[in-house]
Amino acid sequence: MRYWLFKSEPSTWSWDQQVAKGEVGEEWDGVRNYQARNFMRDMAVGDRGFFYHSQKEKSVVGVVEVCAAAHPDSTTEDDRWDCVDIKAVAPLKRPVSLEMIKADPRLSEMVLVKSARLSVQPVTAEEWQIILELSGSQI
Numbered sequence: 001m002r003y004w005l006f007k008s009e010p011s012t013w014s015w016d017q018q019v020a021k022g023e024v025g026e027e028w029d030g031v032r033n034y035q036a037r038n039f040m041r042d043m044a045v046g047d048r049g050f051f052y053h054s055q056k057e058k059s060v061v062g063v064v065e066v067c068a069a070a071h072p073d074s075t076t077e078d079d080r081w082d083c084v085d086i087k088a089v090a091p092l093k094r095p096v097s098l099e100m101i102k103a104d105p106r107l108s109e110m111v112l113v114k115s116a117r118l119s120v121q122p123v124t125a126e127e128w129q130i131i132l133e134l135s136g137s138q139i
Contacts, residue, residue, distance in 0.1 A: 004120065005111070005122075005123050015091065025086050032081065037081060039120045048063060048064070049063070094136050
């Protein structure tokens with residue numbers, strides 16, 4: 001299993017909306033960055049990801065799972081763009097803010113810290129465990 005981080009502006013797509021999609025999940029569509037698209041092409045069904053609220057909140061708020069491998073993004077006719085489907089697994093007990101992540105030296109190499117604008121990004125197994133630890137969650 002590999003780990004990822006999916007960033008969303010809560011005013012566009014929130015954790016609550018993701019949860020409401022249930023087991024069916026939802027396309028992680030609209031990504032128009034080649035690196036982020038390539039990361040989605042690398043994902044496998046069953047991979048886990050953090051759901052991150054960007055903008056004002058700037059926090060990891062939940063865990064999602066890839067429930068459909070990369071396929072054409074239904075929001076465009078342009079065949080360069082793919083997406084995956086994700087479903088909510090569980091909320092974190094406590095959100096983990098970007099401030100907390102940046103303050104933890106163990107996370108200093110995290111893509112979120114070094115390339116904050118990338119909307120889909122990899123997370124190492126070690127980073128995954130540290131963020132779960134910071135949240136008080138055991139998922």
